[in-house]
Amino acid sequence: MTTSSDDATTALQPPPGSIADVYRLVMPLIPFEAVVTKGGDVALTVAAEFLYEVIARARDDERLGMNLLRNLTAVDWVEQGLELVYHFYSIEHRHAATIKCRLPSEGAAVRSVAGLYATADWAERECREMFGIEFLGHPDPRNLLLDEDLDIHPLRKSHPLAPIEVEQGVDVEFFTKQFPPEEPVSPQEKAADADDAAAARPERKPDAELTEEEREAKRAEQAERVARARELAAQRRAERAAGAPPAGGPRAEGAPPPPRPEPAAATAAAPAAAAAAPVSDDRPPAPPPPELPTIPDAEEDPEGRAAAQAERVRIGRELAAARRAQLRGE
């Protein structure tokens, strides 16, 4: 590999003396398709039936000595099937090679190389769960990264990028509850609904087409609506002046949050009316707070301060006991 970018090498034949020639020299009877990738590596494509033999002989042969399996993965070329990719490196000879193998999308199976390279154990497990390629003779073909009982192949292009709960099938019930499927409505029903809505709506004419009488009636109706709104506003103002809790609007700073309306009331009446309605509380109202003794300053009257504090505590306890008794119905 060099630092300069060699983008023109796409699908180029490897130059003479490259690693592809060594492979051909070692395995003269096996057909290879060799190209140079953009990274400058030589990629050799072999048929699936030769794959294990190529890998095994490349590892054991002195001229190749591919002792490091640095990467194992696959690519899903949807219509052209799957492509299994092995990246090898020889630490003694310092050369790299990529071995590829085309497999069908369904029922892809190759012989495991876990006996040749110990690292292929985990790499093949990952490849199997992600792409659904079976590695025959693998000592422990369980899922590695995914959940053990999942049987999905997420890195296939057919696997959508969707809510994972739906894909896993673990929470379909929850999802259908959250987002119930809409019931199909036939076009006739839709048209009938639209007719009903139109019938319910009062007919409204543009202003220019109204007669004098109709215009008068409309003006009177508007005036009445304005008067009603003003009356309601005055009533609210009076309530606020009397100290009643505000029906809505922004809360004063530090004030306790307004009580939540009961769900049944909220659905039955309009939201504003529900908020203005008093909270239904079947408990008896608490008695008004009594007059508490003022606590004098500690420097002026230490004894009086202690007495006043004790008095407050006593009153508080009495009140609490009385309230408890009241709530218990005694």
Add this chain to the structure above:
Amino acid sequence: MTTTQQTFEGEILTEPVVVEREFETVDMNINVGPQHPATHGVFRMVLTVDGEIVKDAIPYIGYMHRGGEKLSENLDYRGALGYQDRTDYLAAFNSEWVYCNAVERLAGIEIPERAEYVRLILSEFNRVLSHFMFMGAFGTDVGYFGTAFTWTFKERERIQDLFEAVCGDRIMYNYFRVGGLAWEPHESFVEDSNWVLDQVEVGIADVDNLMTDNEVFVARCRDVGVMSAEEAISYGVTGPMLRASGVPFDLRVDEPYSIYDRFYWEIPIGERGDVYDRYLVRLEEMRQSVSIIRQALDQMPTSGPIVAERLPARLRPEPGEIYMRQENPRGEYGIYMVSDGTDKPWRVKMRSPCFHNLSSLRPQVVNSYLADAVVALGSIDIVLCEVDR
């Protein structure tokens, strides 16, 4: 199963009585994790122990699996860049760099030299930061409760302050862009870096003095989790763990990328392949990284563009593929990217070093003591976000 003979001399009996007893030991399963301080993240293993000897270890991963590869395939080339910070969060600059390099090589973008230098300096700083983090966490594993952690975090904090000044964030940097950098580093970047390097060198010496010759530390680490070179290579182990087993494999030298061919440094390797060697290799790597940063700061052009010219608004690389791999603090981090000519990558595979390193845990801990299993796990220096992706 053991058979013992016990002899009693009774007072009444004239002859000694021999009693034969058989002790049956039962293998016990111990569940460690997924939420356990010694597992460095959300990692679970089921250990089968016979007394204190571990007979079998079955690791379970995937608790952090977020489908990063699928998400990256559904975003455009620039959109998935921020995801790289979330894989290896202790070496986010390094991961971002691999991704940027992969896209740039795929799209044929040349980036300016100054940007290369800034990327390299920040990534090497990140390597030092990550190894400091290892020293602290590993020290806690072997019994330095607090001391190692606070000392190394003090140094880590200095580097993070520098990163914050450069890019405004302490962990999720998102500073590298396809074609260069997001913006200029701050004015006093070189002076600040030199100052941080001076402090960090003292910090490395402190850690060295604290841990390397400590008798308890050596007793906990020597000949624990031993892996031969062949075994390590077979398990796909890379990075400091492989070098500790005596294999001088470093992608910065063996498959040089970026501008690493302009610096001189040495690759530390271990002799025995045990936990102590992994510690020593990382310690020496920090010193070598400091050396690389000093050379890079000297060579770096003081002015110049930091973003490539004429970048397309929407990247649509020609159909093709690339397997870009670089040396992260934990090993070989690779991005296998396939383009189909559209504005989204057809396939993105992240080759995580921790994934392969962690798979080598089982042979390390089987037939060792239970307490050593924790030390062996700590020496792998796992980041579970990167393992599960």
